[in-house]
Amino acid sequence: MDARSAALVRANFRSVTDAPGGSERLISAFYGHLFADNPRLRELFPPAMDMQAKRLATAIQFVLDNLEDWERAQKFLEQLARDHRKYGVSAAHYDAAGRALLSAFRTFHGPNWHRELEEGWRDITILISASMAIGANSDKSKPFWEATVVGHRKVLEDLAIVRLQSDGPIPYQAGQYVPVAVPQRPKMWRYLSPAIPANPYGEIEFHVRKVRGGWVSPAIVNETKVGDRWQVAGPLGGLHVDRESGRDVLMIGAGTGIAPLRAQLIEMGQRGINPRVHFFIGGRYPCDLYDVENMWQLSQSNPWLTVVPVCEEKTNPWWYPHPPADAPYGMHRRLIGNLGAVVASFGAWADRQIQIAGSARMIEDTRRALIAVGTPEYIISSDPV
Ligand SMILES: Cc1cc2nc3c(=O)[nH]c(=O)nc-3n(C[C@H](O)[C@H](O)[C@H](O)COP(=O)(O)OP(=O)(O)OC[C@H]3O[C@@H](n4cnc5c(N)ncnc54)[C@H](O)[C@@H]3O)c2cc1C
Incomplete structure (x- = not known):
């Protein structure tokens, strides 16, 4: 993609995110197109999708910020696709998702949509869907592991330390984060950062703070019991000491x-x-x-x-x-x-x-x-x- 097109899509995305409720409208148009064209995909996602807008907007922004360092963007997208395997999303779905994203931009901009935007966003959505398909195909490991809660300790009124024993070692590097789903809120995956390095016994520890009005974190802090079975998906992120x-x-x-x-x-x-x-x-x-x-x-x-x-x-x-x-x-x-x-x-x-x-x-x-x-x-x- 040339510098002019890159500047155009960046400025265009800024106009979306700066508009009141802009990201939410864009992402709801995206899911509208995606589920209208592929109704069976809807079953793969949780009932409440309100946090998806923020996550997707953050992901698109990350890609736009790294267009000149495509290796970094590609690595991020591949990780994201590996992560989406926990929903049952496979490589074949990313083509549909890329087309739905392009349609969402068209819907969002209505009469202000023009040829240069179409070409710029088409290039970006193809790059995104191709990178994500590569990521989804590249990982043949399990999409998630099961782990049993073996300890739950409230160290502050709104903060709990949860220890789990997974059925097998989860291959994360210290500094990475993992998507987690708890039985009290099925399919509502949230990222948590393990607070101890991976070990061969599959022990893992999370520190969770209750977000007021949140779906999942209050359930973790207040309702988690020893014996609960959690799902923990593959690791993401790259914080590390070089x-x-x-x-x-x-x-x-x-x-x-x-x-x-x-x-x-x-x-x-x-x-x-x-x-x-x-x-x-x-x-x-x-x-x-x-x-x-x-x-x-x-x-x-x-x-x-x-x-x-x-x-x-x-x-x-x-x-x-x-x-x-x-x-x-x-x-x-x-x-x-x-x-x-x-x-x-x-x-x-x-x-x-x-x-x-x-x-x-x-x-x-x-x-x-x-x-x-x-x-x-x-x-x-x-x-x-
Ligand atoms: C890379 C990464 C690592 C993370 N690691 C941890 C961790 O180790 N421990 C941990 O407790 N949390 C961690 N989080 C945050 C966690 O993933 C959830 O976002 C958080 O627990 C809220 O989830 P919820 O379902 O309770 O709230 P939601 O139902 O998702 O959100 C409810 C409302 O709260 C707002 N909100 C969401 N998150 C926050 C927040 N953190 N602060 C203030 N407002 C918020 C939302 O905008 C929304 O309006 C991490 C997030 C990321 C992206």
Whole structure:
């Protein structure tokens, strides 16, 4: 695709996402076309499709952002297609999906649609569907594994640590995330990041925060029972420490966003030689740093690791049930302030490889704070949330 067409489709997609409810209208037109032409595909998806718009829009944006680095975009699309195997979507369905997406753009723009847009989006939708078909065909492993809940512990009113034993080892790399479906909300797959590295016994641990008004996370935090059977699909994402780069590491995590960082640190703890790692763990109140003690313990036996807790408030809120004397080890060195601002106050960390994990807003704020002090953007990685 030439630079002019690329600029045209990018600007066009921006006009869709900037319009109030634009992404939702586009994606609902996409599913409208897809299910009208292929009614049997509807059964493969969950009844509630409200989160699909955001996910699909994020995926299209990622592809558009990486048109000049097609290998990266292709890898992402192949992973996405492997992930969709859990719904029963196969390579043959991607041609239909590509055509439905092009029709959705036509429907969205109505009379403003023109030949250059048709050609630009046709090229993109063909690239997307071809890459996804390659991804779906390339993976002959199981689309998902079954795992039994063996532990469920609420560490905060709205946050639970869930431990599972899968029927077979799930082949993920520390730092990746996996789609998960729970019996209380069948077929409603959500991404969760394992908080420990994969092991041969199939043990896996997730840290889940309840999102108010959410479908799945409140069910996980409040209703999960030992013995529940979960489905866990193939891994996605590429957060990792690049050992070849020769760069030390800066990790910044908030809330359950610490999970993929924690998994990598535990995995690194099993090796003899590691780059130096500074790990900033943030939260609003001290009690939000629910795992700081474990990370502090890890740093005590691994001199390459420095853990820095950061809280916005000095004390816990009045409703937190434990007395201040219960402060975990590791908190004596905590810094007070906004996580991104605190990390950036130490400088640009330009000689590091940087991973940021947390909510979309936290990632964006932290990324912006670092770039403002001169951090090169290319050294920063985060998951598409
Ligand atoms: C790569 C990746 C890794 C993730 N890892 C974890 C993890 O390890 N632990 C974990 O607890 N969650 C994780 N999440 C978030 C998780 O996948 C769900 O999005 C989240 O649990 C909400 O699901 P839900 O069904 O309860 O809410 P939904 O029913 O999907 O959404 C309900 C409403 O809440 C909003 N919403 C959705 N997610 C959030 C959020 N995170 N913060 C604020 N508002 C939100 C939606 O916009 C919607 O309006 C991860 C997400 C991604 C993309």
